[in-house]
Amino acid sequence: MTLSSYNPRDRYRDRAVKRFNKTIVLLILLGGSAAMGFMIGRENAVSQIESLKKDIETKETQMEELQNELTSVRADAQTATSRFELLRSQYEKDLPQAGPTREIFEMVRKQIEDGMAPERLAFVIRSARPPQNCSDPSSKRFVVRTPAYNGPSSIVSVGEGAVNVSGTGESAHGRGGQVEAWFDPTQKVTVTFKTADGKEETRNGVLPFQHSLIAAGREYRFNFAEGEKSFVKVTFDSCDYP
CATH class of the missing domain: 2.60.98 (Tick-borne Encephalitis virus Glycoprotein; domain 1)
Structure with missing residues (x-):
């Protein structure tokens, strides 16, 4: 009677080794994919961060330029306001808005508009004198x-x-x-x-x-x-x- 050398334990061990190897390979593949995804994601994140930094720098530069322009406009407005107030005070001083001086000015203007020669009007004014x-x-x-x-x-x-x-x-x-x-x-x-x-x-x-x-x-x-x-x-x- 001949005895067989087949051992079931070896068969189970081989299967376990194969499953283990497959698991290891799968884990390696998953780990590699994760590592690759991480690297790609990291590169994308770095790229986005750099892009955002550039955008922020551009916005800051534009904001600074706008601030400078606003400061210049405010300065020009203050200068224009000061000149306007000066001209208005000079105008009010030289040409009062009410009273005898204003009335006389309006009469003189009307006489000239009506055709009276300025020389004749000036002569009449110079000829005027205080009541006697x-x-x-x-x-x-x-x-x-x-x-x-x-x-x-x-x-x-x-x-x-x-x-x-x-x-x-x-x-x-x-x-x-x-x-x-x-x-x-x-x-x-x-x-x-x-x-x-x-x-x-x-x-x-x-x-x-x-x-x-x-x-x-x-x-x-x-x-x-x-x-x-x-x-x-x-x-x-x-x-x-x-």
Whole structure:
């Protein structure tokens, strides 16, 4: 009888060795793949970081340039504001916005626009002089006629008849809304000036106001203000002209 040399244990051991070897190979492949993936990922990350750094540096450079431009613009704006304020103060100093100087400037401008020669206008201004031989101020009053006033005419004569002054206005209203005979001092009144040679001019406005005119070789200056009920008080004087 012949005995076989086959040993089952060897067969199981060979199978175990093969499985172990396969496992080792698989682990090596997995490890290599992981290592390769890590290296590739690391290179990509490094590349992205470098790209981000460049972007940040570019943005910082642009931000610095914008900051410099903004600083320059602010400086230019401050300079322009300072120049504007200086020019405005000089303008207001040389040309007041209100008052007699402004009124005179506007009159001169209008005369030139209307065709008066600047040389002629300059001659007239240089020929002007302070008032001389003026009379003492005097005061009179007159009734302002209204639509509801039925009384006699009221006229003030000035300079021995050189100028006659009268006025009209709007009727006042009582508490109940009824129309009164006297004038409303809060509304405009119209004052009429008539000279001895027949010339006539008017002045319209809310009291008080002033007016002047030339008559009989003299300049008459008037100041009108509210007087007692129905009346306007006029204060006047006259000076040689020219």
